[in-house]
Amino acid sequence: MTDLVLQSHNLEKTYGSKTVALDGVSLDVAGGSVFGLLGPNGAGKTTFVRIISTQLLPSGGSATILGYDVVREPQFVRQRIAIVPQEGRPLYLMTPYEHVVTYLVARGLNYGKAKSRANETLVSLNLESCKNTMCGNLSGGLRQRVLIAMAMSSEADLLVLDEPTIGLDPVARVGVWNLIRSYVASGKTILLTTHYMDEAEELSDRLAIMNKGKVVASGTPSEIKRRLNTTHTAIVKTSASDVSEFQSFGRVLRAGTGIRVLTTQDGASEITAFCLRKNLEVSVRQSSLEDVFISEVGQIEPEAAN
């Protein structure tokens, strides 16, 4: 994990004259790893992904993939990357096999190689049994898997997955996670954008949290969690608007239908006793990436709240 696959330096993107989507994003992604890009909707994740995958030109700064500049040398970048776009879907009248073969031939493989690699990929992604089924007859999870199969079959050095599990049920999500792990195990690199905290924590070797076009935190999941300087999180269900009485236990964050108090182990015991006296519902757990996210971003996504 020493070679840098992706480097961006002060990457900027402004739409029109005043909508700033990226405001000086600098990131290094090491080879053979999963790099998670976390952020709320509108944080700039997809803009970053579109720029480094040569779909969109930046307004400023620079980015390279394996040393190739994404603006000046897109033809070289495109040979080393593959992308699964956000909320994409296969064509319903075509089969998974047809999607993968077409994609591989479009990338330059001959039909013989494309067919054999498509078969290998569909077997490894557990799509073999439905490889000749029209995609319109597949479940949402399997359809997403078809797009991932297309991208993974390219054996690209860098695979960019933009919110690959959005809208999938928990079982299908875990299935996608397994695919990601197996791809990285073969020495490849994955850039994963998500706003699911558990997904980022589970999969990422390193990650960055983006908000309003900037990177607000980056590092390994444990390094990022250490930024809180707390170990435990108490989740209290309360509709009270005045939560000052909780501030003596730690940092208070509003989230969903209650509050989260970021605190120490002792503080967690004290707040539990306090809530029991006040007849408030409380649960305590170790601080998670989600707590850092809420702390840094200052809000919680409805999906992430569940």
Added chain:
Amino acid sequence: MFSSARLVKLNLRQQIRAVFAIVWFDGVLPIRRSPFNLVNFIISPLTILFFIYIFAGPSKVVYALGGGLIAVIVGSCIILETEAAFIRLVARLQDMFVSSPLSSVSYVVGLSIAQLLNGIAGIILFSILLILYAHLTIVSGLGIVFAATITWASISSMGFMISTFARDVRDIWVYSPILTVLLSFLPPVFYPITLIPEQFRFVAYLAPTTYAAGIIQNATGLVKATSGQILLDFGGGIIYTIILVALASRLSKWRQR
């Protein structure tokens, strides 16, 4: 850790193979699974053929055959705007192709041939009828092939260019029927341009199909074109096609700004 093989663009052979792959994927397979597509683009020209036969008589049928050929090509190619917009905005597969070694030219040519296949039944039918009724020579046959080719290239370019500006597929559904009328039925495609008052003929030349229809009507002996008119039809058709192809490659948003 990473392969150090020299990186080169896809060569011509690979690009041609990619074009055929897209034609197979977006043209052949959909027709095989939903053959009714073939009927879609033939209905209107056949209806016009019927009415021309009934009201104008057999002597004017060749107008309907030449016009029908152009209308089938226009109908099947202009639908590229909807197909390309769907692949870009709904399926988002275009993003996958942009971020791959495939060139934008191969992608667009593949999609445009794929759409043309939807009109293949009509193209074959009208071509056979033209051969039977218009007594074509090799030269006039080549003229018709030329007219069909510039129609395919210009209308496909127009369709793809429009697709790249769509914000939603629903934005674009409305354009196909409007453009089909403006390109196939209002211009002198099914009738001679001489029926339009001279002072208004310049309006007809705003449609690229006017030039193609002029070539076909001359090739089938329907009109006795002067050398100036032949030059206008061929020259105008070529220039119009070059302009539309250039505009499509310049304005189409393959990599967005």
